[in-house]
Amino acid sequence: MVDLSTQYLGMTLKNPIIAGSSGLTDSVRSIQELEKCGAAAVVLKSIFEEEIAFEYEDILKKASKEGLNLSQFDYYDFHVKSEKLNRYTMLIEECKKAVSIPVIASINCVYSHEWTSFAKKLQTAGADAIELNMFFLPTEFGRTSEEKEKAYFQIIEKIQKEVSIPISLKISYYFSNLGPMIQKLSETGIAGLVLFNRFYSPDFDIDKMEAVSSNIFSSPADLSISLRWIAIMVERVRCDLAASTGVHDGVALIKQLLAGAAAVQVVSTLYLNGNSRISEMLKILERWMEEKGYGCLADFRGKMSQAKSSNPAAYDRVQFMKYFGGIS
Numbered sequence: 001m002v003d004l005s006t007q008y009l010g011m012t013l014k015n016p017i018i019a020g021s022s023g024l025t026d027s028v029r030s031i032q033e034l035e036k037c038g039a040a041a042v043v044l045k046s047i048f049e050e051e052i053a054f055e056y057e058d059i060l061k062k063a064s065k066e067g068l069n070l071s072q073f074d075y076y077d078f079h080v081k082s083e084k085l086n087r088y089t090m091l092i093e094e095c096k097k098a099v100s101i102p103v104i105a106s107i108n109c110v111y112s113h114e115w116t117s118f119a120k121k122l123q124t125a126g127a128d129a130i131e132l133n134m135f136f137l138p139t140e141f142g143r144t145s146e147e148k149e150k151a152y153f154q155i156i157e158k159i160q161k162e163v164s165i166p167i168s169l170k171i172s173y174y175f176s177n178l179g180p181m182i183q184k185l186s187e188t189g190i191a192g193l194v195l196f197n198r199f200y201s202p203d204f205d206i207d208k209m210e211a212v213s214s215n216i217f218s219s220p221a222d223l224s225i226s227l228r229w230i231a232i233m234v235e236r237v238r239c240d241l242a243a244s245t246g247v248h249d250g251v252a253l254i255k256q257l258l259a260g261a262a263a264v265q266v267v268s269t270l271y272l273n274g275n276s277r278i279s280e281m282l283k284i285l286e287r288w289m290e291e292k293g294y295g296c297l298a299d300f301r302g303k304m305s306q307a308k309s310s311n312p313a314a315y316d317r318v319q320f321m322k323y324f325g326g327i328s
């Protein structure tokens with residue numbers, strides 16, 4: 001029997017497959033189902049910053065004390081917020097009673113306003129860790145990339161002051177200088193980075209002349225971006241790396257572990273193939289490890305990282321050049 005356990009965010013997971021944040025992780029029943037099918041942890045559906053409760057009085061008090069411009073809070077609908085947060089903390093509490101795998105709460109962050117203090121409520125509710133789902137689409141032409149990137153560090157710092165449970169950060173690859181940015185983020189004291197989130201993207205309906213949703217689910221071909229960056233960054237960061245996007249089967253799981261991932265997060269493949277996909281992936285991993293004579297993940301994790309590769313230049317190569325000789 002091979003040992004599939006892994007360390008992620010300071011926790012021991014029974015295997016490296018985490019059910020990522022999505023509609024599949026927004027109820028106790030579906031989380032129990034995921035546990036039954038072998039998921040080693042779950043990341044709850046994100047609570048979106050815009051949904052987070054604001055105790056109106058507190059906010060106003062704090063804001064006026066700090067001389068803040070109150071108009072910046074206008075976009076919050078103060079009436080619905082506290083109910084949403086309560087529902088989220090209840091979900092955490094109920095999940096903690098119903099399953100024995102770690103439950104990671106997820107917050108979607110846009111601005112670093114006072115809402116960060118609510119992170120403590122997620123910890124109190126029993127969350128084992130908090131994943132910050134952070135992303136600003138770089139379409140604000142009036143702000144420099146430095147200004148936008150600073151917000152990441154501000155939010156991390158604020159949340160770190162609020163909670164003592166591990167914090168991970170789920171990011172996109174839209175950064176002006178991705179490698180150094182990942183490295184700097186890993187040095188903030190966070191426990192993990194999730195590379196990468198995948199977003200809703202618009203498509204066009206050319207008959208109706210309307211913007212519509214493009215593919216909601218990833219495809220196996222989407223694996224390559226996170227695979228490359230996990231492999232490049234794993235020896236350069238000071239925290240765990242989890243792979244997200246395009247992990248659809250056991251082979252993709254093995255590749256991400258070889259790149260150096262501590263764990264993978266899966267979503268699309270569960271929507272497309274059902275939760276039983278998790279046990280199928282684990283069986284493929286187990287069989288492969290047995291064939292190769294590996295007893296545990298540490299025996300091969302990161303074996304194909306850029307630092308350990310016999311051909312590190314391949315990871316930096318971006319132009320096709322000679323590769324498609326014959327194809328024009």
Ligand SMILES: Cc1cc2nc3c(=O)[nH]c(=O)nc-3n(C[C@H](O)[C@H](O)[C@H](O)COP(=O)(O)O)c2cc1C
Pocket residue numbers: 020021022023045046047106133170196197198216217218219222244245246247265266267268269
């Ligand atoms: C229907 C759906 C809902 C999602 N909701 C969230 C969310 O609330 N928070 C989040 O961080 N990611 C969310 N994601 C992104 C996934 O967690 C994941 O990062 C992305 O789908 C890429 O992984 P995959 O290739 O395994 O699907 C969602 C994805 C899907 C398909």
